[in-house]
Amino acid sequence: MSNFRLNGRSKGLGEVRLGEPSTEMGVISSAVIGLAKIGMLPFLVVLTISFLLFRYWKMRRTIGLMEKIPGLPGGLPFFGNAIELNVDHDEVFTRIASTRMLWGRKNGVCKVWFGSRPILCISKASAVEVILSSSKHIDKSEEYKYLHPWLGRGLLTSSGHQWHARRRILTPSFHFKILDHFVQIFVEQSLILRDKLSSQLDEEAFNIFPFITRCTLDIICETAMGRKVNAQTCFDSEYVQAVYKIGSIIQNRQSKIWLQPEWAFRLSSLHREHQECLRILHGFSTSVIQERKTELSNQNDLNLKGNGSLAFLDLLLEASNNGKCLTDEDIREEVDTFMFEGHDTTSAALCWTLFLLGSHPEIQNRAYQELRNIFGDDDRPPNSKDLASMKYLTCCIKEALRLYPSVPIFARNLNEDVTIAEYTVPAGTTALIIAYQLHRDPEQFPNPEMFDPERFMERDPTLHPYAYIPFSAGPRNCIGQKFALLEEKVVLSTILREYKIQSVDRREDLVLLGELILRPKNELKMKLQLRSDKLPLDHCAMKSLPFKSSRINKNVLKLSKPSKRYGL
Numbered sequence: 001m002s003n004f005r006l007n008g009r010s011k012g013l014g015e016v017r018l019g020e021p022s023t024e025m026g027v028i029s030s031a032v033i034g035l036a037k038i039g040m041l042p043f044l045v046v047l048t049i050s051f052l053l054f055r056y057w058k059m060r061r062t063i064g065l066m067e068k069i070p071g072l073p074g075g076l077p078f079f080g081n082a083i084e085l086n087v088d089h090d091e092v093f094t095r096i097a098s099t100r101m102l103w104g105r106k107n108g109v110c111k112v113w114f115g116s117r118p119i120l121c122i123s124k125a126s127a128v129e130v131i132l133s134s135s136k137h138i139d140k141s142e143e144y145k146y147l148h149p150w151l152g153r154g155l156l157t158s159s160g161h162q163w164h165a166r167r168r169i170l171t172p173s174f175h176f177k178i179l180d181h182f183v184q185i186f187v188e189q190s191l192i193l194r195d196k197l198s199s200q201l202d203e204e205a206f207n208i209f210p211f212i213t214r215c216t217l218d219i220i221c222e223t224a225m226g227r228k229v230n231a232q233t234c235f236d237s238e239y240v241q242a243v244y245k246i247g248s249i250i251q252n253r254q255s256k257i258w259l260q261p262e263w264a265f266r267l268s269s270l271h272r273e274h275q276e277c278l279r280i281l282h283g284f285s286t287s288v289i290q291e292r293k294t295e296l297s298n299q300n301d302l303n304l305k306g307n308g309s310l311a312f313l314d315l316l317l318e319a320s321n322n323g324k325c326l327t328d329e330d331i332r333e334e335v336d337t338f339m340f341e342g343h344d345t346t347s348a349a350l351c352w353t354l355f356l357l358g359s360h361p362e363i364q365n366r367a368y369q370e371l372r373n374i375f376g377d378d379d380r381p382p383n384s385k386d387l388a389s390m391k392y393l394t395c396c397i398k399e400a401l402r403l404y405p406s407v408p409i410f411a412r413n414l415n416e417d418v419t420i421a422e423y424t425v426p427a428g429t430t431a432l433i434i435a436y437q438l439h440r441d442p443e444q445f446p447n448p449e450m451f452d453p454e455r456f457m458e459r460d461p462t463l464h465p466y467a468y469i470p471f472s473a474g475p476r477n478c479i480g481q482k483f484a485l486l487e488e489k490v491v492l493s494t495i496l497r498e499y500k501i502q503s504v505d506r507r508e509d510l511v512l513l514g515e516l517i518l519r520p521k522n523e524l525k526m527k528l529q530l531r532s533d534k535l536p537l538d539h540c541a542m543k544s545l546p547f548k549s550s551r552i553n554k555n556v557l558k559l560s561k562p563s564k565r566y567g568l
């Protein structure tokens with residue numbers, strides 16, 4: 001998942017209060033004053049200048065090669081484009097995307113200097129292919145290191161041989177036969193969500209994001225660890241709060257230059273909160289692993305079909321071969337990685353799909369018609385066959401991921417020189433793949449801003465294989481993509497079968513934040529109506545019908561207790 005953030009004058013993320021920058025700056029300035037008093041300052045100045053000149057001398061080849069690539073002008077020695085990119089938190093993403101659009105149009109690449117680090121922004125399928133198809137450029141960039149304290153060297157953050165070994169062990173856990181076992185969990189949690197959403201029927205408009213995020217968090221906890229955290233019903237779970245908080249701290253660290261050096265971070269008040277989150281998160285996953293190990297040692301083997309308690313954790317324990325292939329700590333890292341990578345991404349994807357469906361009633365209606373044709377008047381939950389039949393809904397999900405990829409930017413560290421178009425990009429450069437921009441290439445997607453699920457109905461032989469990459473591509477693509485698509489279909493179909501949704505905000509009015517995931521700066525407001533007037537079964541499934549409005553029927557609401565209707 002993208003962890004790339006550029007330095008900006010961020011205003012923080014709301015929930016987590018930052019340690020005042022003045023605290024850290026105060027410590028630094030008292031140290032400098034102390035040194036000045038004992039006459040060390042001139043010495044330090046000479047030392048710093050010598051160090052910078054030495055660095056410049058070492059980088060002369062890189063600078064020479066990068067000079068040939070078009071890019072953001074105005075860079076200063078050692079500061080790079082820090083001044084041009086030092087914009088407000090909510091403008092950083094737009095600034096990067098527009099930089100890419102303004103420079104290097106022909107080949108779809110342009111350069112930016114991030115301090116003394118060269119960055120190559122890429123948004124052309126042919127250039128993306130060079131990086132993502134290669135088995136050499138699989139190492140993640142600097143920005144991922146802030147995830148290490150929580151995720152260790154799990155699949156997302158590891159590199160080289162360790163990544164290869166882990167990927168080989170983990171791939172079978174995402175086999176479609178295994179994923180089928182998770183559908184029941186998706187259904188149960190979707191029904192809780194449907195119930196929770198019913199409280200919003202009378203509301204003028206409400207923010208859909210927190211509802212969906214709590215649902216995806218419940219789903220990932222149960223599928224990854226086999227434990228319920230009840231985020232949807234019990235908001236103050238210590239574990240859930242810690243997941244939110246640590247994500248926020250990591251984002252703050254990535255976006256604030258003074259929090260990036262380890263020593264400075266340790267001096268800030270955020271560090272204490274960060275350590276407290278780690279204590280809770282690691283404590284929880286470690287105890288779940290120990291409990292599960294004890295349970296399993298009392299059974300002879302894993303019972304995949306038996307009691308419904310199957311989780312990724314069980315599969316990892318089996319793959320661990322009693323600690324020979326994976327230690328307990330390795331397992332914890334992977335479980336934590338799934339927790340991190342598996343809920344925010346899916347939540348954003350679901351919210352954006354709902355938003356687009358709510359803005360295009362005719363497309364929503366067509367998706368609903370498809371569901372009517374699959375389920376008729378039957379209120380049964382979806383099974384694997386039903387999910388496979390949701391062709392049009394799948395196209396809606398794919399098209400939403402094109403316009404709003406949950407991971408809008410991801411980054412690789414180039415371990416060796418690479419040739420892109422007519423340029424030699426030097427080793428040590430960060431390749432920044434801007435999926436958000438790539439997905440808007442008019443040569444690949446005519447009329448790119450239009451929400452048109454039809455694009456994905458037929459396989460387009462002219463589409464470049466690297467033109468559409470919401471799950472990344474090549475050897476380091478998303479291991480959870482099938483899981484995510486199944487989950488999305490269950491959640492969306494449950495909502496659409498019950499409610500007619502309407503988006504309140506206009507697309508052009510939304511301010512996008514390209515943080516760890518792509519989200520709107522403000523709320524994503526929606527209105528719901530109960531589908532009390534179910535449309536007649538239409539055998540011409542794919543025919544558009546006009547969007548009909550319906551009155552809210554409160555009596556139907558009373559009868560629609562999900563647990564009874566679905567026998568749960």
Ligand code: HEM
Binds near residue numbers: 346407
């Ligand atoms: C719509 C939902 C999702 C989207 C859009 C998405 C997207 C991505 C992307 C773009 C990457 C590459 C990130 C990078 O190179 O930095 C990635 C990697 C990864 N994703 Fe997902 N993801 C989603 C859901 C999930 C889920 C549900 C899981 C787990 C259950 C998951 C697990 C992972 C892991 C472990 C990696 C690292 C793979 C590796 O490096 O080998 N993802 N995802």
